[in-house]
Every structure is written in C-alpha cells, then in structure tokens.
Amino acid sequence: MRDYELILIISPEVADEELGAIVDRVTQFITERNGIISSVEQWGKKRLAYPIKHFTEGNYVLVNCRFRSTLSKELEARLHIAEEIIRHLLIRLDS
Numbered sequence: 001m002r003d004y005e006l007i008l009i010i011s012p013e014v015a016d017e018e019l020g021a022i023v024d025r026v027t028q029f030i031t032e033r034n035g036i037i038s039s040v041e042q043w044g045k046k047r048l049a050y051p052i053k054h055f056t057e058g059n060y061v062l063v064n065c066r067f068r069s070t071l072s073k074e075l076e077a078r079l080h081i082a083e084e085i086i087r088h089l090l091i092r093l094d095s
Contacts (some may be wrong), residue, residue: 001035001036001066001067001068002066002067002068002069002092002093003038003064003065003066003092003093004064004065004066004067004072004090004091004092004093005062005063005064005065005090005091005093006026006062006063006064006065006075006088006089006090006091007060007061007062007063007088007089007091008023008026008060008061008062008063008079008085008087008088009048009052009058009059009060009085009086009087009088010022010058010059010060010061010084010085010086011053011055011058011059011083011084011085011086012045012055012057012058012059014059014084018084019042019059019061022082022084022085023040023042023061023063026063026078026079027040027063027065029075029078030063030065030067030071030075033067033068033071033074034067034068035065035066035067035068035071036065036066036067037063037064037065038064038065038066039062039063039064040061040062040063040064041061041062041063042059042060042061043059043060043061043062044059044060045057045058045059045060046058046059046060052086052087053086055086058086058087069092072090072092075090076088076090
C-alpha cells in the first residue's frame with residue numbers, strides 16, 4: 001500500500017449539501033477497495049488560476065489516503081467520468 005494525496009476541484013454550482021455527498025462517494029470508493037482515508041480537508045471555494053469548463057472558481061477538497069497502486073487507474077477513471085468534478089490531481093507520496 002502506498003500513500004496518496006488527492007486534490008479535487010468540484011464545480012461551484014454544487015450546493016454545500018451535495019459537496020459532502022460527492023466527497024463521501026470518492027472516499028467510499030477507496031475504502032470499499034481496502035483503502036484507508038487518513039484525512040479529508042475541505043478548503044472551500046477558491047478562484048481558479050484560469051477558467052476550467054467555463055468556471056472561474058471551484059470548491060477545493062484535499063484527501064490524504066493509502067491504497068494499492070493498482071487502484072489508482074480505476075480511481076482516476078471514475079473521477080474523470082464524474083461531471084461535478086471539474087479537475088483532479090492524484091499524487092503518489094514517496095516515503
């Protein structure tokens with residue numbers, strides 16, 4: 001198992017109640033596949049450096065987690081499909 005840092009930028013049009021549900025779906029996806037969630041930090045709505053899908057701001061969420069490296073491609077494919085997630089970045093942390 002390896003440590004990962006996942007940063008999500010979620011559409012600013014998503015309501016606060018739905019934001020928690022989206023984050024829960026992502027964390028549940030990881031835990032159902034024997035991954036471990038270390039922490040989840042919601043940074044709130046921030047201005048984007050450049051427009052993404054015609055949005056100038058987005059809700060930032062940082063998820064620190066631990067899972068098998070084989071899960072990373074499946075997770076990224078799932079995040080790519082999600083319409084509410086306008087951008088994501090998965091970083092493997094070297095220990």
